[in-house]
Amino acid sequence: MSYATPGSRRTPVRQLCDRLRASRTAVLTTHVNADGDGTGCEAAVASWLRANGTEAWIVNPTPYPDAFRFLLENEDWVLPAGGRRAREVCGRADLAVVLDTGEVPRIGRVRSLIRDVPTVVIDHHPQGDRPIGGLSLRDPDACATGELVYDLILQAKGPWPAAAVRGLYVAILTDTGGFRFSNSTDRCHEVVADLIRRGADPEELHGRVYGASPMRKYRIMEKALATLENDEEYGLAWMTIPRDMYDRLGATPDDLEGMVDIPRGVEGVNVGLLFRTTTEGEVKVSFRSNGAVDVNEVARKFDGGGHVRASGAMLPGPLDEAIPKVIEATREAVRDTLFPGGVKA
Numbered sequence: 089m090s091y092a093t094p095g096s097r098r099t100p101v102r103q104l105c106d107r108l109r110a111s112r113t114a115v116l117t118t119h120v121n122a123d124g125d126g127t128g129c130e131a132a133v134a135s136w137l138r139a140n141g142t143e144a145w146i147v148n149p150t151p152y153p154d155a156f157r158f159l160l161e162n163e164d165w166v167l168p169a170g171g172r173r174a175r176e177v178c179g180r181a182d183l184a185v186v187l188d189t190g191e192v193p194r195i196g197r198v199r200s201l202i203r204d205v206p207t208v209v210i211d212h213h214p215q216g217d218r219p220i221g222g223l224s225l226r227d228p229d230a231c232a233t234g235e236l237v238y239d240l241i242l243q244a245k246g247p248w249p250a251a252a253v254r255g256l257y258v259a260i261l262t263d264t265g266g267f268r269f270s271n272s273t274d275r276c277h278e279v280v281a282d283l284i285r286r287g288a289d290p291e292e293l294h295g296r297v298y299g300a301s302p303m304r305k306y307r308i309m310e311k312a313l314a315t316l317e318n319d320e321e322y323g324l325a326w327m328t329i330p331r332d333m334y335d336r337l338g339a340t341p342d343d344l345e346g347m348v349d350i351p352r353g354v355e356g357v358n359v360g361l362l363f364r365t366t367t368e369g370e371v372k373v374s375f376r377s378n379g380a381v382d383v384n385e386v387a388r389k390f391d392g393g394g395h396v397r398a399s400g401a402m403l404p405g406p407l408d409e410a411i412p413k414v415i416e417a418t419r420e421a422v423r424d425t426l427f428p429g430g431v432k433a
């Protein structure tokens with residue numbers, strides 16, 4: 089079968105599969121500000137485990153995004169991390185499953201809840217400095233964590249509840265930017281073809297994910313576009329989300345999803361960046377590389393990280409001090425990568 093699990097992944101997949109199937113009560117979590125990959129995997133693993141007779145719950149460090157609630161077979165499986173029920177479930181869980189991150193700081197407040205619970209990690213990010221211990225299935229060659237969860241369910245020979253099929257489709261759809269990014273490999277398409285065979289409806293799911301943006305998202309985009317800057321010499325473009333606008337419109341992090349693709353899409357751009365201030369006055373920056381520059385390395389200079397082509401970091405404010413620092417570090421990375429002999433001719 090062309091969608092068979094790559095050989096290098098088979099042993100951890102088998103181990104993880106056994107471990108998950110042996111669990112009676114499992115807590116699933118993902119990184120702060122969960123995206124389509126994290127939530128899609130949670131929805132998929134929850135339904136698959138429940139179909140196997142495991143009591144599976146979802147406890148995230150930040151609220152489960154409204155935009156991806158449609159993926160859940162049962163919304164009652166999501167427990168707010170601050171609540172009594174999350175504490176109760178984590179107190180008796182025999183397994184915690186961390187999806188789409190493998191780093192301690194990225195699971196925020198959930199860390200203390202699952203401190204005494206045996207933990208496994210399923211993730212496709214390059215390993216960072218503070219990895220979560222325990223059995224893990226990590227492979228940066230996977231297009232999304234959804235691809236690794238697919239391998240797991242394939243290994244288990246199903247079952248394939250509709251919510252699992254849809255969750256994995258959306259996980260892969262969103263992490264490949266709608267099958268546009270370099271991680272849209274042949275295997276990625278083979279897995280997706282299999283998910284379609286198993287009932288995923290591309291038109292319906294694409295519409296749910298990309299065809300239902302609230303009007304406020306476009307109002308923010310309108311303001312953000314007015315801030316778009318372009319450094320043609322280094323191939324950098326960036327824009328800033330105005331905080332007052334963000335607050336006034338009651339925006340959520342979901343509304344900013346994909347916004348960084350605007351600067352990245354400018355002609356001649358090597359790295360696109362998006363800046364915004366958080367409620368705490370910190371500056372959040374998202375990096376997107378068009379290939380040559382490793383933005384995971386750049387983000388790491390500011391204690392952030394992610395992937396080679398997509399990463400993020402958080403800096404102290406104010407914005408007008410943070411932006412020049414980040415732009416300079418990014419220019420340096422462009423210089424080192426593209427013009428190692430010295431300045432551009």
Ligand SMILES: [Mn+2]
Pocket residue numbers: 125126188212232233263
């Ligand atoms: Mn991911």
